[in-house]
Amino acid sequence: MTRRPGLSVRWRLTLSYAAVVVVTGVLLLAVVWVFLLRYVPTEQISLQSGSVPNRTDLVRAFVPPAVGALGALLVAGLLGGWLLAGRVLAPLARLRTAARLVGTGSLAHRVRLPGRDDEFRQLADAFDAMLDQLEAHVAAQERFAANASHELRTPLAITRTVLEVARDDPEHDHSALVTKLLTVNARAVDLTEALLLLSRAGRRPTARQPVDLSLAAEEATEALLPLAEARGVALEVEGTAAHAPGVPALLLQLVVNLVHNAVVHNVERDGGGVPFVRVTTASGTLDGGSVAVLVVENSGQELPPELVATLTEPFQRGTARVHQDQVGAGLGLAIVDAVVRAHEGTLRLDPRAGGGLVVTVRLPGAGTPPTP
Structure with a gap:
């Protein structure tokens, strides 16, 4: 399954933070427009001392600074959002590094995330606990495989030794040879059945x-x-x-x-x-x-x-x-x-x-x- 390219989580968080800041600024300017400028008359009012600015004059004076303020808010939102997103996602980078190391077969690495007990700390602790269990399970499986190989190799080695002795000694008692081989073979069969039973017993039964x-x-x-x-x-x-x-x-x-x-x-x-x-x-x-x-x-x-x-x-x-x-x-x-x-x-x-x-x-x- 192919994955479509897209923005990183950090960029998406940055854009989200910047959008929140800009939208908040637009709402504030809208409040100013609705509750302040609507009370300014649209026609020109002349007084003895001069003329009073009308709504058109105020809009001409207000719009350029407002646009500049929105631009500044956008830049501040992008920079602040980028820094804040990086700080928030820093624990995920440690988790990603640990996951890659586990993927290469290194089960000894642990995240050990410092800081307060938040969601990222709980996730890191759960990941470390999973690695502890996985490492113990792999170690047990390795010991099991080594011991099983040793136990299965023993009857085969005994069988080979008995057969070599019988080959080199033509006068060897064949009945004793058969009895010995039957005993060794029975032990190997019992061991194999025990291994199969151990494998089957480890599965959780469904029909009870x-x-x-x-x-x-x-x-x-x-x-x-x-x-x-x-x-x-x-x-x-x-x-x-x-x-x-x-x-x-x-x-x-x-x-x-x-x-x-x-x-x-x-x-x-x-x-x-x-x-x-x-x-x-x-x-x-x-x-x-x-x-x-x-x-x-x-x-x-x-x-x-x-x-x-x-x-x-x-x-x-x-x-x-x-x-x-x-x-x-x-x-x-x-x-x-x-x-x-x-x-x-x-x-x-x-x-x-x-x-x-x-x-x-x-x-x-x-x-x-x-x-x-």
């Missing part, structure tokens, strides 16, 4: 239906019960119905990821006893609206707050509490965070007193429970 988080919790714990029994972890489910509008598959995946993460990252408590995972659901009100709450609590080692704050980042496994035999890409809580944000909810992670983690998910509640 009421989902009972308590039923999702029961289904998730039932599916993960064999894994928990194999690791010696006790699963507990309690609470009441908690209905939230959303996509059933994504909300079920949210619960599954939380419970799975709590099971595989669990360790035996220092004071003895069976490690546990407790899932609780509830519904309530918050700020005048209904909410559905899901809490997943697990035992384990002490977690520093600075580590807990990073657990929702992709590929962050929390190595301080990971078994050596644990597998996974570290996308479980990242997927949970994406699902929660897509459903306009909140996710909170807190270190548990005595060791372990407490994850609290709050989602907007459904207006009515689903029909049985």
Whole structure:
């Protein structure tokens, strides 16, 4: 689409200011004409001491200075308008410079407009806030791409190494080779599916239906019960119905990821006893609206707050509490965070007193429970 050439905003403001000044001058002269000159007689009046000027004489004496005054007002309006428009539009020049720098890929530049809190200052602050979010998002995407490349490269490198060893050793056990390749391939498939799910979970769903988080919790714990029994972890489910509008598959995946993460990252408590995972659901009100709450609590080692704050980042496994035999890409809580944000909810992670983690998910509640 071609753009038509035209006057700049500064010139348009200048002409507008000058027009206002000239029109004001014309109105003042019109007032003088209407309310003063109309009382001057048009005919010549003679007195003993001389003649009295009539309207024609006054017009001849008044018009040239009035025209000169209008010309001076026009020049003053143009000069003053040009200077005033430049001063008013100066913040836009800074915004334009910042936008051009952002267009070249420089996200570190900020406007930081000084002065009073006016409309331009608010616009500049909003632009800076947008750049802060954009820079953080780009940095997170770069970390994600680098970590994803590393994670996907690892099974490929293992596969290549195994195949090279088998090629150089004709007497290599082929059944062991196939088993190893199947294990590596399964991990690569799981990682790819997790990346696809993470991408899909970040999109805000349009078609929603009421989902009972308590039923999702029961289904998730039932599916993960064999894994928990194999690791010696006790699963507990309690609470009441908690209905939230959303996509059933994504909300079920949210619960599954939380419970799975709590099971595989669990360790035996220092004071003895069976490690546990407790899932609780509830519904309530918050700020005048209904909410559905899901809490997943697990035992384990002490977690520093600075580590807990990073657990929702992709590929962050929390190595301080990971078994050596644990597998996974570290996308479980990242997927949970994406699902929660897509459903306009909140996710909170807190270190548990005595060791372990407490994850609290709050989602907007459904207006009515689903029909049985």
